[in-house]
């Protein structure tokens with residue numbers, strides 16, 4: 084599964100940067116803003132993608148070592164192009180589901196945005212991220228929960244897609260953070276408006292440059308055509324604005 088996901092995000096990287104990164108910027112800002120006091124040590128960014136977290140993290144913690152980790156070599160290439168002028172900031176290819184033991188107990192913060200919902204063992208990943216924190220270190224995780232919105236393209240897509248990701252882990256998230264040795268400070272659902280030129284534009288971005296690219300690789304072109312037809316039939320015409328809710332969990336070790 085990791086190979087398919089990595090290939091999907093390799094292929095999606097340029098489109099993801101152009102379409103989703105500007106739209107997701109308010110949640111990246113919220114994840115970074117949630118990290119206030121931190122001890123000495125590096126800042127780790129699991130599932131960094133093209134690394135939009137880098138600029139706000141460097142602005143907030145100048146001079147820190149900031150390391151992004153992502154499964155996709157294509158994403159990591161783009162990430163390293165973004166941070167090439169930032170000393171001490173780099174991205175590496177790796178599986179953030181279980182961090183290298185070398186990070187254990189060392190990090191000032193672990194900040195992750197919109198990666199957790201893609202990791203099959205999400206609770207195991209979160210425990211590993213807490214384990215990487217130094218005493219006093221901060222965890223700030225933003226992910227898309229199952230219920231992002233009642234009405235909008237994400238909700239419509241969820242109602243149409245025949246295969247959805249396994250979400251039984253969601254109610255156990257706070258317990259996983261606590262059992263790994265951190266204290267939860269905040270559990271919030273930040274919502275921001277997002278706009279799409281029309282349903283067609285959204286579908287193209289979601290299936291080519293977004294989270295549906297992996298299922299498109301697995302299930303093929305016919306599958307994509309079927310989902311597209313169902314989606315466009317049910318979608319409103321013209322400009323489409325919605326206000327999806329993510330989940331932001333902040334904790335201190």
Ligand SMILES: C[S@@+](CC[C@H](N)C(=O)[O-])C[C@H]1O[C@@H](n2cnc3c(N)ncnc32)[C@H](O)[C@@H]1O
Pocket residue numbers: 088089092104107111129130131132133134135152153154155158177178179180195196197198201202
């Ligand atoms: C939606 S993108 C988010 C990227 C970035 N954090 C942002 O906010 O724009 C999700 C990223 O998670 C990465 N990813 C998914 N599973 C992963 C894993 N197990 N380890 C590392 N990266 C993973 C994907 O390759 C993809 O680049």
